[in-house]
Amino acid sequence: METLYLVFIDPFVQMVTAPDFFLQVLWEGFVSxxxxxxxxxxxxxxxxxSGVLNFAQGIMVVFAALSLVGLTALGVPALISFVICIGIMFVLAVGVERMVLRPLxxxxxxxLFMATIGLTYFLIGLGELIFGGEPKTMVTEQLLLxxxxxxxxxxxxxxxxxHIDIAAAVIAIIMVAALGFFxxxxxxxxxxxAVADDHQAALSVGISLNQIWVIVWFAAGIVALVTGVMWGARSDVSFALQIVAFKALPVIILGGLTSIPGAIVGGLVIGIGEKIGEIYWGPLVGGGxxxxxxxxxxxAFLLVRPQGLFGERIIERI
Incomplete structure (x- = not known):
């Protein structure tokens, strides 16, 4: 009986009796x-x-942030380093299209999924070779954050x-809105x-798949750079950040693999849900x-709606 109380009643009692703390938990979950x-x-x-689940997105976040910190350490002003890193993400996008996507x-x-795994370990090795493996401090103030x-x-x-959490939330919201408009x-x-709906149909009306792939990988690279800056400003910049980036996997499972609104809703559900779970139910199992x-x-969500909240239900006729 006591166990049932601790699991199903006590956490909600804590939320009601300490509403200011509950609001703090909600805010931190919202930012995450x-x-x-x-x-x-x-x-x-x-x-x-492209229909490819990019396993390398996590290490792209780390590589972009490390490039920014590394350039700044060489004496390049932080804002100029940020612009150079945008260029690095473009070069990476072109390289992936020419050397990975086009041949395959x-x-x-x-x-293609296995190719992105190979790209992941290539970027890990390249990052460790250039920047080393020790954690680094994000140049928050130099970036005017x-x-x-x-x-x-x-x-x-x-x-x-x-203040950095407020800035992270505002910047992320602006980027999400900009990408939605785009x-x-x-x-x-x-x-x-059009490419997402049907590759062959898109080709038939003159849309270049190669250009589209460069554009989306470049856009994903910019997203990775901004994300790396924001997460790095909240903690250290290290290869451990790619573990945080993999939290996007349950996010897109909830929201749907092809849905921008789904990514937003899924992110909020996961961010707030895991923070509430850690604070109010975590102590019951030792935390962590x-x-x-x-x-x-x-x-649990997959068992109810495998295609995600905003994903398309695929029906195959046999």
């Missing part, structure tokens, strides 16, 4: 969720255009907002959606559930 959604967008962009066109999806925190009196207590309102965006709870949520 928005950043998860931003990472998931990189997966969604590439999958929509019309191959089964599993072949805010530091410090502000406390608000609320609900009989106080809510502490880290997909729905621009000529290139319509071409991307934040690392794996997102995958349990995604697994």
């Amino acid at each position: 969720g928005v950043l998860y959604a931003l990472i998931a967008l990189g997966f969604v962009l590439i999958f929509k255009a 066109v019309n191959q089964p999806d599993i072949i 805010p530091t410090g925190s502000t406390a608000f009196d609320i609900l009989g207590g106080f809510l502490i907002l880290q 997909f729905s309102k621009t000529r290139i965006g319509r071409a991307l959606r 559930i934040e690392g794996w709870l997102a995958y349990i949520i995604a697994l």
Whole structure:
């Protein structure tokens, strides 16, 4: 009886009796969720255009952030380093299209997926060779990102907002909105959606798959760079960040592999859900559930709606 109380009643009692702390938990989960959604967008962009689940998106986040920190350490001003890193992401996009995607066109999806795994370990080796394996500090202030925190009196207590978290949430929301506009309102965006619907039909009307692939990998690279900066500013820049980036996998499972709104909703569900689970139910199992709870949520969701909240149900006639 006591166990049932601790699992099903006590956490909600804590939420009601300490609403200011519960609001703090919600805010931290919201910030994490928005950043998860931003990472998931990189997966969604590439999958929509090529049908490939890009396993390398996580290491792209790390490689972009390490490149920025490494250039700054060489004496390059941070803002100029950021622009150079955008160029690095473009070179990476062109290289992936020329050396990975173009030779493997019309191959089964599993072949392309395995190629992105190979790309992952290539970038890990290249990153360790150039930057070393030790954690590095993000150049937050040089990038004109805010530091410090502000406390608000609320609900009989106080809510502490880290300025970098506010900036991360705002920047992520702006990028999500910009990508949504890009997909729905621009000529290139319509071409991307055409490629996503049918590669052969897109080719028949003169859309270049090679150009589209460069564009989406470049867009995913920019997303990776911004994500790396935001996560790096909240912690250290290290190869451990790719573990955080893999939280995008349960996000796209919840939202759907081809849906930008799904990435947003899925990110918020995972971010807030794992934070609430860690704080209120984590102590019951010794803590540390934040690392794996997102995958349990995604697994449970798969049993109910395998295609995700906004994914397309695929019907095959036999």
